[in-house]
Amino acid sequence: MLRSLPHLLGIEGLTRDEILFILDQAKPFQEFQRNPLKKLATLRGKSVALAFFESSTRTRISFATAAARLGADSMNLQAEASSLKKGESLSDTIRTLEAMRPDGFVIRHSSSGAAAFIAERVDVPVLNAGDGMHEHPTQALLDALTIRDRKGKLDGWNITILGDIIHSRVARSNIHLLSKFGARITLCGPPMWVPREFEAIAPNVRRTACIEEALRDADIVMVLRVQTERLHEPALAPEEYILRYQLTRERLCMARPDALVLHPGPMIRGLEIDPAVADGPQSAVLEQVTNGLAVRMALLYHLVGRAPLDAPHPAKDRSNASD
Amino acid sequence: MRVVEKRQLLSADEISRTLKRLAHEILEMSAGSGDLALLGVRRRGVPLAERLAKLMKESAGLDVPVGTLDITLYRDDLSTVGAQPVLHSSNIDFSVDGRDLVVVDDVLYTGRTIRAAMNALFDLGRPRRVRLCVLIDRGHRELPVEATFIGRTVQTSDTEIVEVRLREVDGEERVMLVDRVSD
Amino acid sequence: MLLIKNGRVLDPASNTEAALDVLLDGGRISKVGANLSEQGAEILDASGLFVAPGFIDLHCHLREPGGELSETIETGTKSAARGGFTAVCCMPNTHPVNDRASVTRGIVERAAATASVRVWPIGAASVGSKGEALAEIAAMKEAGIVAVSDDGKPIATARLMRQVMEYCDALNLPVIDHCEDASLFAGGAMREGTQSIRLGIPGIPSQTESICVGRDVEVASITRARLHIAHMSTRASLGYVRAAKRLGLRVTCEVTPHHFTLTDEDVIYDSRFKMNPPLASRSDRDALIEGLADGSVDAIATDHAPHHPASKDVEFDRAPFGIVGFETAFALGLDQLVHTGAMPLMRLVELFTTGPARVLGIERKIAVGEPADLTIFSTEHEWIFRAAESPSKSRNSPFDGRAFRGAPMATIVGGKIVYRR
Numbered sequence: 001m002l003r004s005l006p007h008l009l010g011i012e013g014l015t016r017d018e019i020l021f022i023l024d025q026a027k028p029f030q031e032f033q034r035n036p037l038k039k040l041a042t043l044r045g046k047s048v049a050l051a052f053f054e055s056s057t058r059t060r061i062s063f064a065t066a067a068a069r070l071g072a073d074s075m076n077l078q079a080e081a082s083s084l085k086k087g088e089s090l091s092d093t094i095r096t097l098e099a100m101r102p103d104g105f106v107i108r109h110s111s112s113g114a115a116a117f118i119a120e121r122v123d124v125p126v127l128n129a130g131d132g133m134h135e136h137p138t139q140a141l142l143d144a145l146t147i148r149d150r151k152g153k154l155d156g157w158n159i160t161i162l163g164d165i166i167h168s169r170v171a172r173s174n175i176h177l178l179s180k181f182g183a184r185i186t187l188c189g190p191p192m193w194v195p196r197e198f199e200a201i202a203p204n205v206r207r208t209a210c211i212e213e214a215l216r217d218a219d220i221v222m223v224l225r226v227q228t229e230r231l232h233e234p235a236l237a238p239e240e241y242i243l244r245y246q247l248t249r250e251r252l253c254m255a256r257p258d259a260l261v262l263h264p265g266p267m268i269r270g271l272e273i274d275p276a277v278a279d280g281p282q283s284a285v286l287e288q289v290t291n292g293l294a295v296r297m298a299l300l301y302h303l304v305g306r307a308p309l310d311a312p313h314p315a316k317d318r319s320n321a322s323d
Numbered sequence: 324m325r326v327v328e329k330r331q332l333l334s335a336d337e338i339s340r341t342l343k344r345l346a347h348e349i350l351e352m353s354a355g356s357g358d359l360a361l362l363g364v365r366r367r368g369v370p371l372a373e374r375l376a377k378l379m380k381e382s383a384g385l386d387v388p389v390g391t392l393d394i395t396l397y398r399d400d401l402s403t404v405g406a407q408p409v410l411h412s413s414n415i416d417f418s419v420d421g422r423d424l425v426v427v428d429d430v431l432y433t434g435r436t437i438r439a440a441m442n443a444l445f446d447l448g449r450p451r452r453v454r455l456c457v458l459i460d461r462g463h464r465e466l467p468v469e470a471t472f473i474g475r476t477v478q479t480s481d482t483e484i485v486e487v488r489l490r491e492v493d494g495e496e497r498v499m500l501v502d503r504v505s506d
Numbered sequence: 507m508l509l510i511k512n513g514r515v516l517d518p519a520s521n522t523e524a525a526l527d528v529l530l531d532g533g534r535i536s537k538v539g540a541n542l543s544e545q546g547a548e549i550l551d552a553s554g555l556f557v558a559p560g561f562i563d564l565h566c567h568l569r570e571p572g573g574e575l576s577e578t579i580e581t582g583t584k585s586a587a588r589g590g591f592t593a594v595c596c597m598p599n600t601h602p603v604n605d606r607a608s609v610t611r612g613i614v615e616r617a618a619a620t621a622s623v624r625v626w627p628i629g630a631a632s633v634g635s636k637g638e639a640l641a642e643i644a645a646m647k648e649a650g651i652v653a654v655s656d657d658g659k660p661i662a663t664a665r666l667m668r669q670v671m672e673y674c675d676a677l678n679l680p681v682i683d684h685c686e687d688a689s690l691f692a693g694g695a696m697r698e699g700t701q702s703i704r705l706g707i708p709g710i711p712s713q714t715e716s717i718c719v720g721r722d723v724e725v726a727s728i729t730r731a732r733l734h735i736a737h738m739s740t741r742a743s744l745g746y747v748r749a750a751k752r753l754g755l756r757v758t759c760e761v762t763p764h765h766f767t768l769t770d771e772d773v774i775y776d777s778r779f780k781m782n783p784p785l786a787s788r789s790d791r792d793a794l795i796e797g798l799a800d801g802s803v804d805a806i807a808t809d810h811a812p813h814h815p816a817s818k819d820v821e822f823d824r825a826p827f828g829i830v831g832f833e834t835a836f837a838l839g840l841d842q843l844v845h846t847g848a849m850p851l852m853r854l855v856e857l858f859t860t861g862p863a864r865v866l867g868i869e870r871k872i873a874v875g876e877p878a879d880l881t882i883f884s885t886e887h888e889w890i891f892r893a894a895e896s897p898s899k900s901r902n903s904p905f906d907g908r909a910f911r912g913a914p915m916a917t918i919v920g921g922k923i924v925y926r927r
Contacts, residue, residue: 012704089816089819089820090820090821091816091819091820109821111821111822111823111824112705112706112707112775112822112823113705113706113707113775113821113822113823114821116775117775117821117822131706132706132707132823133706133707133708134705134706134707135706166703169706172704172706195698195703197698197699197700197702197703198703200700200703201700201703201704
């Protein structure tokens with residue numbers, strides 16, 4: 001069960017039950033976001049090291065807010081200011097942070113496998129906030145929560161993921177998660193960014209280079225951002241991308257009438273997504289953000305909140321605990 | 324370590340009569356208060372609060388709203404070894420602001436649960452008044468908490484546990500005093 | 507004088523497998539026969555063991571000069587001796603690059619002073635291995651190089667390859683190419699395939715190698731000179747080499763032990779699984795094993811590439827390419843090729859002896875008058891490879907902790923025992 005998993009490094013290794021557990025545990029935190037007073041003492045005295053080796057504003061603020069609302073402190077490492085620029089290795093940077101004895105790490109890094117690398121070298125829980133092109137598990141979890149809330153269930157949907165798939169950790173995590181819930185997944189984007197090997201990493205995955213075909217019968221459309229910072233090949237002109245792959249209102253009409261539109265953010269309005277769609281009734285982009293906070297609070301509560309082995313004995317009241 | 328049943332504190336009948344009496348007391352001491360509401364503390368406080376509301380409806384025709392409060396996030400004794408307790412949702416579909424609230428729980432012991440409930444409550448809004456109703460008060464307070472409405476007061480020792488069993492949760496209906504015994 | 511008794515001689519050159527004793531004197535083999543005895547000779551009892559000509563490694567990196575943090579000629583050759591190697595060919599990508607006679611002489615002198623086994627340097631094909639001007643190959647030959655390569659990189663263009671091959675042909679030197687198309691390689695860190703997609707690691711398609719092998723074979727058909735394909739790793743590359751051999755071209759190739767053992771499915775986020783060429787597909791591995799057995803592949807070479815531990819203790823995509831390999835090479839060969847029945851023991855020994863020798867244009871055999879270089883090995887001895895116990899300065903091996911059955915038991919160079927298990 002997740003409750004005894006030491007880290008959250010990816011979705012690929014989680015079971016359906018573990019995923020459902022996280023989503024269920026996020027629910028109290030969704031309600032909590034509506035409280036006038038959003039401050040708990042649950043993780044008071046705990047500190048979370050937010051080690052963001054790759055720049056990110058939204059995810060970092062989301063985790064920092066999640067920690068703060070649980071009453072925990074955060075130690076903030078940001079890439080621009082980091083000692084990595086001075087040539088310090090990741091191993092040494094992590095050891096330095098660990099010497100300040102945080103109760104957990106949240107890691108974002110530009111190398112695939114970085115979260116696992118760090119998890120092998122520290123003694124506290126590690127939460128992967130995005131490692132290179134590999135996984136972004138909290139994004140997939142908040143997407144799943146949004147789908148379940150908006151559509152009433154998580155199983156059996158037709159899901160279309162649009163964009164730069166090969167470089168996307170969001171795509172991989174979502175493919176792993178949704179395929180565990182019987183989704184039929186269609187990947188669509190410029191062919192050099194949607195290699196056939198994706199059809200082999202999870203069941204019921206197919207790809208197409210034609211957006212109209214991809215959207216037909218779609219219940220959920222996930223739009224990825226165009227990752228200009230990660231391209232190794234000659235860049236595609238924005239006009240080409242818009243012409244072939246932008247999610248416009250007309251194209252969205254080809255999907256099911258009640259299709260949900262998701263985007264991990266940040267959006268480039270007018271590039272991968274038509275602003276009218278981004279702001280339209282089918283878009284759940286803002287709920288994704290709120291749900292992100294709830295999911296991350298639930299994960300920090302369970303992973304960082306857990307006591308180390310040498311914690312003092314449980315208090316008396318637990319014998320009469322309202323369990 | 325084993326658990327040994329020592330004696331029954333309340334039978335099903337006695338629970339029923341006690342709740343009737345508590346419902347009357349609450350109504351009496353909230354006379355005319357149009358903003359009365361009950362909040363059951365998860366887990367067993369919830370069916371108790373629901374029964375109290377039903378009794379109030381039967382005897383006085385009053386519709387008293389019932390909410391449920393999960394206090395896991397507000398506990399101060401979470402230095403547990405191993406996994407965190409599973410969270411459940413609170414469910415309060417009325418506003419807490421300005422309300423005359425009665426918090427309902429099965430057993431009052433150290434007072435920490437009630438303190439947590441108060442913290443939870445005050446994060447949700449500003450009630451006008453908060454009073455506590457418990458089925459059993461077993462003493463050994465560690466915090467300055469008192470219950471206004473008490474079903475029965477019982478003397479217990481540290482090793483003893485008061486087990487409230489309700490049909491909605493446990494499939495049976497009685498209150499037992501059990502003891503922890505080393506093997 | 508050293509008398510090796512009671513062993514089983516395995517000599518591919520004469521196709522001999524027999525219970526014979528070998529007497530070594532003055533750095534040469536002086537007698538080979540049954541039941542020899544010699545007064546005053548030191549006896550090495552090789553009961554239950556095989557006696558083969560000394561193993562040759564066509565491809566390794568000793569890092570000296572310039573990379574001594576990772577390895578020196580002294581530590582590298584100690585490790586090589588443990589692997590049963592009596593001679594190793596070291597690649598020129600040192601600092602400075604071995605592209606001139608003075609650097610070659612430096613290596614030769616360091617080897618004379620500190621090496622446990624013979625060190626035969628390979629010289630750069632181009633100045634600085636930059637792929638522009640030809641290096642001073644003739645001068646380097648006089649200083650002792652045995653082949654030419656820009657290893658670490660491919661020989662930059664077809665045109666340069668042609669010039670190098672023609673020039674080296676006249677000097678009777680083989681040209682060794684690290685085959686890679688730079689534009690397809692760009693930014694890659696492991697074989698492109700399902701595993702690279704799953705792990706989110708930039709992929710290197712297998713055609714990155716075979717495109718360049720094809721190019722080199724075509725150039726060889728112009729020059730008809732000696733071409734040797736370094737660390738060949740794919741079925742398609744092997745196809746080009748087979749075609750070249752059928753056409754009578756003097757094209758040879760080597761395969762590393764990790765390429766006939768592991769595949770891209772074995773890759774995890776651990777830089778001990780990162781090398782270039784990367785671990786290939788199962789189909790490639792199977793094709794290589796077939797080629798090793800049927801003679802299309804000429805030699806097994808280690809591509810021993812030490813990197814000091816701190817430099818490998820980084821994120822996968824940031825780690826340098828390369829693993830060490832001297833001490834596990836022969837044992838992996840026994841494991842994956844002989845114990846499985848893919849080839850007879852004699853063939854494996856060829857791949858370590860006469861095969862590499864032929865690539866270099868020399869002989870390697872157990873015969874009177876030959877240099878006293880021998881490798882004595884067991885096919886049964888059980889042991890576990892532990893990188894921490896290696897005399898190499900580096901620990902980057904994916905086989906750390908692996909159990910083996912069979913190992914080199916003694917290594918003899920110029921009549922001296924340089925390693926005894």
